[in-house]
Amino acid sequence: MYGHLGRIGSQALYFCVPFREQLLEYYSSHEIGADAEDNLLTCLADLFTQINLQKKKTGVIAPKRFVQRLKKQNELFRSYMHQDAHEFLNFLLNELVDILEKEDQSAKKEGGTSSPSEKTVNGPKNPQANGVQKEPLVTWVHKNFQGILTNETRCLRCExxxxxxxxxxxxxxxxEQNSSITSCLKNFSSTETLNAEDKFFCDKCCSLQEAQxxxxxKxxxxxxxxxxxxxxxxxxxxxxxxxxxxxxxxxxxKLSNTVEDADSEYSLFAVVVHVGSGPNHGHYVSLVKSHNHWLFFDDENVEMIDESAVQTFFGSAQEYSSNTDHGYILFYESLCANKS
Incomplete structure (x- = not known):
């Protein structure tokens, strides 16, 4: 199962072009050889480099080294039970960040400096701020995937x-049934009233108050x-x-429910699809967009599909349907060229 999930997750990330380019750059700058100590970052970088250097237009590269490391790293992935693609993605991205942070700390201990793609938040640290908590490192994983949410609570007594x-x-x-991503995002940002047992402790009122x-x-x-x-x-x-x-x-x-209320435009480039009627069994496939063409990946099988075929993975309009192929994780890239 995890060879399969590792492959599906890797496919979606491989077609995330800025992430792929920075991972390939990491591989070449660190000169990762066969005798290098394995971690998830080196294994994924090695896998992406093998795919990138492949001269043939067709063929399969099995992510054996990456999957072996994944199983060694986390016991959740050692069984043949059906596992969750979202948990896998979260674990992988957080593990890559941990490895990059440890490498940065080691480089500083040895008197080196962090790479240009791994700067600290708000520029250099204050040299006099000894003992003060350091700003977290912003890695290229953060630069690609990290956004910031703001949780606003308004006291209804003092505003x-x-x-x-x-x-x-x-x-x-x-x-919800027969909905859209836009409506799901609106619900995500909808106002909730805190009252009765859920009242909010307002620091200004120094008491529990109703709030929104x-x-x-952000x-x-x-x-x-x-x-x-x-x-x-x-x-x-x-x-x-x-x-x-x-x-x-x-x-x-269009992402319109932002703090600035300015629309952020995104383009879909990958979909991880769960195939199956229940959570404890099934299969994952992925759709990816490359050079303006949509490709359908099902383990070793790859075929080109028409763009209109993407909508067949929206889900089922009726509760009981023979269609069990449903979009589960969506990858959108910002269309803003000047984004830092």
Whole structure:
């Protein structure tokens, strides 16, 4: 299963061009050889380099070294049980960040400097700020995938707004039947009233007060990853159920619910599709856009598909349907050329 999931996850990330270019650059600048100590970053860089150097137009490269390292690193991925593509992506991106941060710390201990693509937030640190907590490192993983959400809570008594920022690598959206990504994003940012037992402690009023709370996107990421929450725990059943809801995801997306209220435009370039009727079994396939053509990947099988075929993976309009192929993770790239 995990050779398969590792392959599907790698395909979507490989066609994320800025991420791929920076990973290939990492590989060449670090001169990773066969005798190098393995970690997930070196294994993924090695896999991408093998694919990139492939002269043939056809053929298969199995991600054996990468999958072996993945299983060694995390016991969740050692079994043949059906595993979750979203958990895999989260684990992988966070692990890459951890490795880059450790490498940066080692380089500084040895008197080196961090690479130009791995700068600290807000420029150089204050040399006099000994003992003060350092700003986190911004790696090229952050630069591609990280966005910032702001959680705004407005006290209904004094109107004071409390804002708390949090970083994200992907947005997990609740879904409804016959909806769209746009409506899911609106629901994600909708205003919620905190009252009764959920009252908010306002620092200015020094007491619990009714309040309104909403989540907005403060800084949209360069690569917007959207995870559709298709697996829901049903208390009456005592287990998870797959929601086969039809959720329309456009090829071009305008992200309008941002703090600045300025539209951010994105283009879809990859979809990870879950095939199966339930959460504990099934299969993953992926759709990727390369050189203005859509490709369908199902393990070793690859075929070109028409752009209109993407909509067959929106989901099922009826609760009971023979269609079990549903878009699960969506990858959008910002169309803003001047984005830093």
């Amino acid at each position: 004071t707004v409390t804002a708390r920022d949090e970083a994200f690598f992907d947005l997990s959206l609740d879904i 709370k909403r989540m907005k996107i 800084k949209p990421p360069h690569i917007l990853v959207i995870h559709l929450k298709r697996f829901k725990y049903i208390e009456q059943l005592g287990r998870y159920k797959k929601l086969s809801y039809r959720v329309v995801f456009p090829l071009e997306l």
